[in-house]
Amino acid sequence: MNPEQLDIYDVTIVGGGPAGMYAAFYSGLRAMRTKLIEAKMELGGFMRTYPEKLIWDVGGIEPVRCEKLIESLERQARTFDPTLIFGQEIADMERREDNILVLTSRTGELHYTRTVLLCAGRGMTHIxxxxxxxxxxxxxxxxxxxxxxxxxxxxxxxxxxxxxxxxxxxxxxxxxxxxxxxxxxxxxxxxxxxxxxxxxxxxxxxxxxxxxxxxxxxxxxxxxxxxxxxxxxxxxxxxxxxxxxxxGYDRDFGNLTSWELHGGDYGVTVDAQMRTSEPGVFGAGDFITYDSKVRLIAGAFNDAVLAVNSAKKYLDPGAAKMAGVSSHNPRFLEKNKKINQRSKS
CATH class of the missing domain: 3.50.50.60 (FAD/NAD(P)-binding domain)
Structure with missing residues (x-):
């Protein structure tokens, strides 16, 4: 099948925890066609295991129940209308001769993408x-x-x-x-x-x-x-x-750790730009390891930004290194107008 006949995304995010949700927002900010695939039937990842817990360590946010933080992250993730797929666990990845990556779920669905962002968190956890x-x-x-x-x-x-x-x-x-x-x-x-x-x-x-x-x-x-x-x-x-x-929890990453990606005892290893050993494949959040890794929700957000920026540069070497700040990013012009109009009414 020719690439023109396929539904090909710029980036496909595997995992819907905090790293995956923020990556979906930030890749939309960078005008990338985005798909997010989550194995469960809801976003939130491991955060769903402690909905009543108070979260104190996210910058600029007062202590908030985890379930409320998940709701906010999900609303933010949907800002630029990414495609969200639920109930599919990704089992395999192949690279076509035209460099398109093909992700296959355990139930046989195929997903075509130019880059992959692995945000599998702690995997499918078992108490x-x-x-x-x-x-x-x-x-x-x-x-x-x-x-x-x-x-x-x-x-x-x-x-x-x-x-x-x-x-x-x-x-x-x-x-x-x-x-x-x-x-x-x-x-x-x-x-x-x-x-x-x-x-x-x-x-x-x-x-x-x-x-x-x-x-x-x-x-x-x-x-x-x-x-x-x-x-x-x-x-x-x-x-x-x-x-x-x-x-604690037993971690199950399924087939993700068998994709010939360099890794250690936990997930896969990335460099300072969140690049894995496979071109076009990046990582963010708890699934990845690097020397200065911070295993906090705030750290997952930073990972996601770096990973998306690297994916954007991989697709377009001439692209800016990062998105413009939100105060004057053109992607927010119409959205800001609507917010301002609601606040005045």
Whole structure:
């Protein structure tokens, strides 16, 4: 089939997390015909796992619930009307003789594009569940792997097992809601950022190094748990109302890491311009690694800008290195008029 007969995009973004959504906006700003493909049926990526979490570290935005940030990012992503494809997991990529890249989904759909931007984030994540006999019976009652509604923990004793950022953040936010929050972690050191860890130690009961080893319940609810000191083996029991397990996620990138792209233990490696080892293929967000990588939502935005700029230069070496600033970018002229008219009415 001739290229003229194909529906070819300038850039196809694989993944609809924060990096993918911002890349969809910024590539539209650069007048690139854009397609975004998301394996799930909604945008947001890994951010969907903690909708109630307060996000503090996005520049210029006051603390906001994650679900609200997702909504804002999605509206921004749709600014220049990119094509959005949901429910397709990309499994293969081939390069035609005419240099057009062909992406194939697991269900056989073909997508034609001049460049690819990989924003797969943490891939298809799977919660690391509690490896304790009988734990699954409590999953519909008071054993939780994520938190979507803080109100259900009001005035209760909540035990949180875990030591990463999510466990620390949940502990701090539940401290204002629950009667008591106890955090158990198998090591003395926590993986979260320093300030939230200090706050947690001040407002929660912290037990380290302890592991959650047994659950005791009546019917389908946990009533108390067994905790074991990982150094001495000493066991103790504690009454609880709710148990939250935050032991991380298993990552599944499908076939993306088998595309002969240079990579390490996590995703693919890019250079300072977000270029992978394959010409025309770029990356942004948590899926990529480079020396100064910042694994924050704010870092994903910067990655997306650099990747889109590189894709634009790949397609048109004479193009500007970056888009004009929004205050005088012609792409916003009509949109600014409409906004100004609404504000005056």
């Amino acid at each position: 690391q569940k509690l490896d304790i006999q009988g734990a699954s019976r409590y999953e519909l009652t008071n054993l939780h792997y994520t938190i979507t509604d803080y109100s259900r923990f009001r005035d209760k004793h909540v035990l949180i097992s875990g030591g990463g950022n999510a466990a620390v953040d949940w502990a701090n936010e539940l401290a204002d809601v629950a009667r008591q929050v106890t955090v158990v972690h198998r090591r003395h050191e926590f993986g979260g950022h320093e300030q939230p860890v200090e706050q947690m130690r001040a407002v929660c009961k912290v037990m380290t190094p302890y592991s959650l080893t047994r659950l005791y319940g009546a019917g389908e609810r946990i009533e108390h748990v067994e905790l074991v000191h990982t150094g001495t083996g000493e066991a103790l029991q504690a009454d609880v109302d709710e148990v939250v397990v935050s032991h």
